[in-house]
Structures are given as C-alpha cells and as structure tokens.
Amino acid sequence: MSDSSTSIGQQSRTALSQGSPAISSKKTRIAMTGATSLLGRNLLFEIFKENIHDLDRLELILLGRAKESQALRDRVREMVCEMSEMVSPDELSHILDYCAHRVIYVDSELTEPYTKIDSHSLHQLQRAPIDFFFHLAAISNFRDTPAVRELLHRTNIEGTLNTLELIRELKVGEYCYTGSAYVCGTTTGKIYPDYINLDQPFHNPYELSKLKAEILVREFGTATGVRCRIFRTSTICGRLIEPPLGGVSKYDVFYGWAAFWLRMKASVLGGWSDIYTRPCALDARICYRAAGGFNTVPVDFAAKAMYQVCLQNDPGQSYHLVNDQETPHAMHIPAMLNTVNVEGTSQCETIPVDLNETEAAYYRVLGKTFTPYMTSAPMDFDTDSIRSVLNKSRLRCPPVDAANFQILMEFAKQHDFGVEHN
Numbered sequence: 001m002s003d004s005s006t007s008i009g010q011q012s013r014t015a016l017s018q019g020s021p022a023i024s025s026k027k028t029r030i031a032m033t034g035a036t037s038l039l040g041r042n043l044l045f046e047i048f049k050e051n052i053h054d055l056d057r058l059e060l061i062l063l064g065r066a067k068e069s070q071a072l073r074d075r076v077r078e079m080v081c082e083m084s085e086m087v088s089p090d091e092l093s094h095i096l097d098y099c100a101h102r103v104i105y106v107d108s109e110l111t112e113p114y115t116k117i118d119s120h121s122l123h124q125l126q127r128a129p130i131d132f133f134f135h136l137a138a139i140s141n142f143r144d145t146p147a148v149r150e151l152l153h154r155t156n157i158e159g160t161l162n163t164l165e166l167i168r169e170l171k172v173g174e175y176c177y178t179g180s181a182y183v184c185g186t187t188t189g190k191i192y193p194d195y196i197n198l199d200q201p202f203h204n205p206y207e208l209s210k211l212k213a214e215i216l217v218r219e220f221g222t223a224t225g226v227r228c229r230i231f232r233t234s235t236i237c238g239r240l241i242e243p244p245l246g247g248v249s250k251y252d253v254f255y256g257w258a259a260f261w262l263r264m265k266a267s268v269l270g271g272w273s274d275i276y277t278r279p280c281a282l283d284a285r286i287c288y289r290a291a292g293g294f295n296t297v298p299v300d301f302a303a304k305a306m307y308q309v310c311l312q313n314d315p316g317q318s319y320h321l322v323n324d325q326e327t328p329h330a331m332h333i334p335a336m337l338n339t340v341n342v343e344g345t346s347q348c349e350t351i352p353v354d355l356n357e358t359e360a361a362y363y364r365v366l367g368k369t370f371t372p373y374m375t376s377a378p379m380d381f382d383t384d385s386i387r388s389v390l391n392k393s394r395l396r397c398p399p400v401d402a403a404n405f406q407i408l409m410e411f412a413k414q415h416d417f418g419v420e421h422n
C-alpha cells in the first residue's frame with residue numbers, strides 16, 4: 001500500500017468519526033452505475049480499501065448489466081481480482097466474500113426507465129437512504145455518425161435522466177455525476193469547473209452529450225434540493241499510485257492512438273512476431289502543436305479524489321479531476337512511437353494536403369478525431385475547488401512526465417494496447 005493511500009485511510013476515518021451529515025448513519029449505503037468502467041472499478045477498489053476493516057458498515061448497490069452471458073456479479077468478482085497487488089491475500093478473500101454475499105447487484109440497462117428494474121431490486125434501493133449515488137456509466141465514443149449520435153443521446157443524456165428519475169423514488173444524500181473536462185468544447189485558457197456554454201463549437205457529439213447530461217443534473221439539484229456534485233475529469237490514464245502501476249482496463253484515447261500505429265506496423269511487417277523488437281519505418285507527417293500538451297489524469301488519483309470529496313463532506317459542487325501539469329506532445333508522441341518501435345515519422349503544425357497512403361489512413365479516422373485536440377491552445381483547468389480536499393487527504397496527482405508515461409506504455413505493451421491478434 002502506498003504512503004498516500006495510508007494517509008487517505010486515516011483521513012477518511014477521521015472524517016467518519018467526525019460524523020459529517022452525509023455519512024452519519026450507522027451504515028454507509030453507496031450505489032453506483034458503471035462499476036465495470038475504468039473509473040468505476042477504481043472507485044470501487046478505493047471504497048473497498050477505505051472500508052476494509054469495517055465492511056459490515058458498508059452497503060453497496062451496483063447497477064449494471066450482464067455481458068457475453070457473464071452475470072454482473074461474476075464480472076465484478078473477476079474485476080476485484082485486479083486488486084491482488086493492492087491488498088493482502090486475506091483482505092482480498094474478505095472482499096471477494098463480501099462481493100459474493102453482501103453486495104446488491106441490480107440488473108439495470110441505462111437506456112431503459114427505472115420502472116424496468118425488478119421490484120425486489122427496487123425495494124432494496126428504497127429500503128433505506130443512500131448516502132452516495134455515483135453515476136459513472138456512459139458511452140465514450142468520439143466519432144460523429146448518426147448511429148453514434150443516437151447512442152450518445154440515449155445513453156449519456158436519456159440514461160442520466162433515467163438515473164435522476166430513479167433517485168426521485170429514493171432517499172439520496174448526494175448524487176455524484178462524472179462529467180468531462182472537455183465539456184468546455186473548443187474554449188481554451190482558464191476554464192472553471194462550472195463553466196457552461198452550449199453556444200460554441202464542440203470537438204465531437206460526445207462532449208456535447210456530456211454537457212447536456214450535466215445540465216440535467218444541475219437542474220435536478222436545483223429543483224429537488226438533492227445535493228448534486230459534478231466531477232469533470234480530463235483524459236483518464238492508467239494507475240500511478242496503486243499497483244500494478246500503469247494498470248488500465250481499456251485502451252482508448254492516446255492508447256488507441258498508439259494501437260493504430262501498432263496495427264499499421266503489423267500489417268506492413270505481415271504479422272505480429274517480434275512486433276516490438278523489429279523496427280519499422282512508416283513515412284507519415286503527424287500534425288500536432290510542438291509546444292502543446294494534453295491533460296491526463298491517473299485513474300486511481302481521480303477515484304481517490306472523487307471519494308475524498310464525498311467523505312470530507314466538502315461544501316462545493318463542481319470539481320475538475322485533472323492533472324496540474326500537462327503532458328507535452330513533444331514528449332508523449334515520440335514516446336508512443338518509440339514504444340511500438342515505429343520510425344520515420346515527423347511532426348508538422350498543419351495537416352498536409354498531399355497525403356501519402358499511410359497518412360491518408362491515419363487522417364481518415366484517428367487523425368481526424370485527435371488532431372483538433374493535438375493542435376489546441378492550452379486548456380488551463382481550474383482546480384481551486386478541490387484543493388483543500390486534496391490537501392486534507394495529502395493526495396497529489398502524479399505528473400504524467402516522461403518516467404511515468406513510460407510506466408503507462410510498459411503496461412499497455414504487455415497487453416498489446418488491447419489489440420486482439422493471433
């Protein structure tokens with residue numbers, strides 16, 4: 001267990017013993033959508049770690065779905081095994097036992113109204129007040145096609161509305177919504193975590209869907225008096241506090257960028273054998289702002305920070321879960337190409353017009369999606385609202401500098417950046 005997590009544990013116990021209003025009941029009841037997500041599972045791990053010596057006091061209700069004929073309960077069990085390096089073997093078996101016998105699993109499809117939830121599960125949800133209801137489930141798809149727009153609308157906007165309709169039927173202390181720092185669209189410069197402007201260009205329909213859902217949450221809070229918190233995270237990367245370092249459950253955003261070059265390389269080399277040791281020259285001019293960077297936040301930091309805000313009963317509403325330091329493009333782009341051992345690329349400040357075959361393949365989808373981010377002026381996400389929570393818990397966001405970025409790359413490399421191949 002890391003030093004920082006020990007101090008967080010002490011802090012939360014202090015907060016609990018001080019009996020803040022939201023957590024003063026004998027048992028803490030926590031409900032969550034999206035527990036199987038990258039962020040959700042790390043929040044779940046954090047909740048288990050924080051309550052490891054007092055699981056009897058914790059009542060956990062997970063709303064989610066079965067996948068590929070694996071029940072939600074079994075999916076969670078498999079996921080929790082990822083904690084094997086974070087806790088002792090005894091603690092892990094205690095948590096697994098808790099998951100098997102104590103966690104309440106609610107089969108729930110986000111796109112359907114809460115009335116589709118079976119009556120027994122609904123009764124479980126209604127039985128007693130829920131201290132924290134975390135809504136994390138969402139679709140993160142940056143493409144702009146009619147089908148994707150429709151899915152984003154149904155899942156991110158209507159899905160959020162469905163959870164709000166559900167909590168109207170429950171007693172909920174706090175509703176915590178996970179938004180995106182990029183709901184600021186193409187705005188640059190200083191950005192506050194309650195900045196809302198629908199009247200501006202967005203990079204993609206995903207950003208807009210997250211903003212529209214967030215507005216629904218804010219309106220709901222105002223209309224009902226239920227405390228609603230908004231957590232806007234920047235691009236989430238692998239763990240940099242809890243072991244295994246670099247740990248991540250999916251390979252999208254910048255991992256997906258590296259995966260593109262790995263796939264391209266495999267196709268040029270005609271296979272995957274010695275894929276990392278065999279260099280491959282690919283003639284491509286990659287457009288990014290050499291002086292720019294991007295904001296990426298380690299998933300374990302984001303989960304800890306979010307949970308701490310709730311445990312400390314912070315009076316605020318809107319928070320950025322972001323890194324204090326940008327990761328320079330001039331560092332991470334060559335580092336990704338180096339990890340997949342691709343040579344021969346160069347940087348350019350605007351998309352070339354005379355594209356060769358490799359460049360055409362790149363700019364057709366991936367470059368089209370990511371170039372606007374990679375050429376953006378700096379976005380300075382304000383973190384004042386979360387500063388005191390972080391200070392109290394002695395929690396600091398690990399910088400994603402060259403050394404830490406290499407840790408992320410090593411983990412991803414061990415999993416071939418999520419690319420399935422024979």
Ligand SMILES: NC(=O)c1ccc[n+]([C@@H]2O[C@H](COP(=O)([O-])OP(=O)(O)OC[C@H]3O[C@@H](n4cnc5c(N)ncnc54)[C@H](OP(=O)(O)O)[C@@H]3O)[C@@H](O)[C@H]2O)c1
Nearest residue numbers: 034036037038039109110136137138178179180233235236
């Ligand atoms: N990842 C990032 O870089 C990033 C950045 C900013 C904000 N966020 C926000 O943070 C939250 C978590 O993101 P993530 O990247 O960790 O998520 P993720 O790994 O992509 O997982 C998505 C989650 O949503 C659930 N879900 C999707 N559609 C559903 C449906 N129709 N019914 C029920 N559940 C559904 C998935 O369940 P299944 O496992 O059953 O599919 C999964 O638990 C999201 O709200 C996202 O918008 C993420």
